[in-house]
Amino acid sequence: MPALAAQAMSFIVFAGSAQFVTAQLVGAGVPGGIIILTAVIINLRHALYSASVAPYLKRLDAGWKWLLAYVLTDEAYAVTITHYHQGDNVGRKHWYFFGAGLTLWATWQASTAVGVLLGTQIPVSWSLDFTLPLTFIALVVPSLKDRAGVIAAITAGIIALGAFGLPLRLGLVVATLIGIGVGISIEMGKRRRAVLPGEVSNIPLVPTNEVCEISSEKPGGEEGV
DSSP states (O other): OOHHHHHHHHHHTOOHHHHHHHHHHHHTTOOHHHHHHHHHHHTTHHHHHHHHHHHHHTTSOHHHHHHHHHHOOHHHHHHHHHHHTTOOOGGGHHHHHHHHHHHHHHHHHHHHHHHHHHGGGSOGGGOGGGHHHHHHHHHHGGGOOSHHHHHHHHHHHHHHHHTTTSGGGHHHHHHHHHHHHHHHHHHHHHHHHHHGGGOOOSSOOOOHHHHHHHHTBOTTSOBOO
């Protein structure tokens, strides 16, 4: 891939995993339509990220939403959603999102330029391909704070390994959807169990004033002293 095309892709796409796969497919001579479809499928997880942060950004105008959508990445989402869950500075949360995304964007562009210029100087024996999954693990593990999240992550990991051979990297999408479904199911079950102990019986209760009147009567129907 030409150096200018690689830098332009980093500027336009701004999605590491999609860029890595696209570069591999371009090198293999895969048709352009397949390459675009593959990149779209890989980036479907960003729709889930957007749905997660949407409640915090619903008051923003369209311009802000488009801008934040552009700088949304795995890393930006991880640090932003963690900050949002802290519940402070609700009115300025979009600035935190933008700051995190812009910092990552600038770093990514500079890193791409360095890689284009110096990448061929790095020995193949270094096997730097492992850095991408290692980054995802470092982002995900600290955010697993409850049972539903842990089980969802483990399930998604197992499915991703089992479905690794699916074409167009569909294994990642399948693993993501199943993991989310498992997590949601566990959360819904937890909420149902939390509601059951507090449910009110269907047997009508006797008003307090009637209880007082009944208790003041003698067995023969006469009022007590």
